[in-house]
Amino acid sequence: MKRLIAAFLATVALASPAAAAPACPADTSSAAYLCRAVDAADHQRFAEAADNFDKAAAEAKAGEPQTQRLLAAAGNMWIAAGQPGKAALALDRALTGTGLQAEQRGLALLDRARAAEAQNDIKGARRFFTQAAPTLDRDPFAWYFSAALAVREGDLATARTSIGRALSLAPTMPEALFEAGHIANEEGDSVGARDYWTRAIAADPDGKIAASAKAALTALGPAVSLAPAAPSR
Incomplete structure (x- = not known):
């Protein structure tokens, strides 16, 4: 903004x-x-x-x-x-x-x-x-807005495409990273959501986006380890 x-x-x-x-x-x-x-x-x-x-x-x-x-x-x-x-x-x-x-x-x-x-x-x-889009094709905020709007529309395909364009233009934009996590979570990709929200915190450690991302990570729960269990003796 x-x-x-x-x-x-x-x-x-x-x-x-x-x-x-x-x-x-x-x-x-x-x-x-x-x-x-x-x-x-x-x-x-x-x-x-x-x-x-x-x-x-x-x-x-x-x-x-x-x-x-x-x-x-x-x-x-x-x-x-x-x-x-x-x-x-x-x-x-x-x-x-x-x-x-x-x-x-x-x-x-x-x-x-x-x-x-x-x-x-x-x-x-x-x-x-x-x-607005034809004149704002290189504006990451415009595509972030489009992604957030698409989530409200229930159109996850457009949301995914739009947030991808936003992040291609501004890879460390906190708002876009947070929204990307939200979209990934909506699609059932908890690993991707966790990654995006962690990156959002790193991009804006003391801001409102970081607070929202931390709350989202807490709601997501602890990460599931994919490492194989140690053999019993």
């Missing part, structure tokens, strides 16, 4: 004088709201960042490509804030214009898929992901 946030922040002209200033302007211009949005995002105040991106878009000149980029950034921040309904509204507005092109549009579509999945609209999530 951090990479997605950084990608969206890079789309909204952060090199502007307002954003570079040590303190944001107190007025209600688009530049002032943008400055406050970036500051809030930098300090992980995601709801505040989203609200200010929304306000920056409202104050921007109608029809400018920047407006769609600001709305896409707002949607990204609403997802980070755990408010997928607001994210969906902002992203739908962002995607109606032509301000987002190529990877920027792909990222917005991926976020729209994430918002749909968070609202339990699984079919909608797959539809938006399918639209």
